[in-house]
Amino acid sequence: MNVHAPSFFVPPRPPAPAEELSLYRFLVAVRTNALQIWSKSAYEQDVVVGSALGRTRLLINAPDAIHRVLVENTANYSRTSATIRILRPIVGKGLLLSEGEEWRHQRRTIAPALAPRVVPVIARHVALATEEMLAQLAAAAARGPVDILAAVQFLALEIAARSMFSLEMRQYGVALRRFITRFAAKLGRPYFLDLMLPAAIPTLRDLARMRFRAQWVAFMDEIIAARLRAPAQGKPRDLFDMLLAARDPETGEAFSRAQLRDQMATMIVAGHETTALTLFWALYLLASSPADQERVANEVRGVDLAPDAAADALTKLAYTKAVVNESLRLYPPAFAIARMAIGPDRLADVAAPRGALVMISPWVLQRHVRLWKDPDAFNPGRFLADAPLPHRFAYMPFGAGPRICIGAQFALTEACLVLAMMVQRFHVALADARPVLPRAVIVTQPDHAAPFWLRPRSESR
């Protein structure tokens, strides 16, 4: 026995079913906890083939096959009708759901606004909003355990909204939050008919989604109109200024008012809950693994994380970043990337017929027994500079290929800075022993809002 072998925290996970699910149990699992749609063997195999209602379903783990779907033959794979049906009412014709030439035009035009050189603008908004939240948390923590999930959800939406519309948030922030929460609570969840009917056949829930869309569009248009009345002062203040000035580098085309609105909605929706959950899981893991928390605390001690210094501080946060990456491995917020095959293809020697549902699951892939050593253990060391790089198609919390997350840099900047600021200020501990299990409905959330103790660092030493 190697007495020096480090012992890692192994967080609990929901049990995987012993065998493939029936259609009924599959549909129930999608609604309640999609992490349980994959049986034990999914974490060991290259491809899992199933079928439901005459439609082939493939889960692919083989790197070559993933490369084929997301990179080499990407034109053959479109968004699924369930994705379109559920998200169209809130993101409209923005980048997330567009396809073909329209998607290329949008991606080229938006990319510079989210390029690494924009990090200082984002870092400033992140640090400012986090400073405000830390003050509120300090007051709440003095009274007892705090609901960290609610705090990071509030913060991530605040950061997304301020990074898009810094000027207007005082006036519109509360209403914006209300819209997003209303959509997420009901209309944004998948129902049986969403999964079974083609997008062209509306359900009653779709009618409610259409009503929501009319109100949402009017609201976003109002914010944009207010913003256009506030003249720019040269330097871009936020993503709105950048997207307003953005031009397609090939055609010189600018976004229309409607396109601008759908892009802003897309960024807010795609970006805030995913980043909030990354933060929740990172804090949960650090609370459960005191040695790793101390390592982050040592790294951030004395680092200037004030709004004007935050962007430069990022280079000093190697371990904090490794914790974020490892949290994204164990709890990828986007637990599945789904595509529909437009035409027939072959994936890892398996036929993918036209219309097949092809799934790549960062959740399965990043805990696959053949791709990872101790796949369920929390070990940020995997992501330090001296560790071997994970296979490109074994770790993909942000997807891969041309449709890779355009906000990845934004999300990583935000997650690292907020985590660093939290641990610099507080010692974080779970307030009860109830296990926290991941539950995936649209994104990978905790099954309950676990209470945390936050002790100011100066007092805890």
Ligand code: HEM
């Ligand atoms: C930890 C946080 C995040 C995670 C885990 C995440 C994950 C992903 C994944 C897996 C995809 C690819 C989906 C696919 O191929 O079907 C994606 C796409 C996208 N993400 Fe993110 N995302 C995060 C944060 C953000 C942020 C902060 C923004 C905006 C500022 C954003 C905007 C988008 C957009 C617009 C797309 C669609 C890109 C396209 O289709 O060209 N995401 N994201």
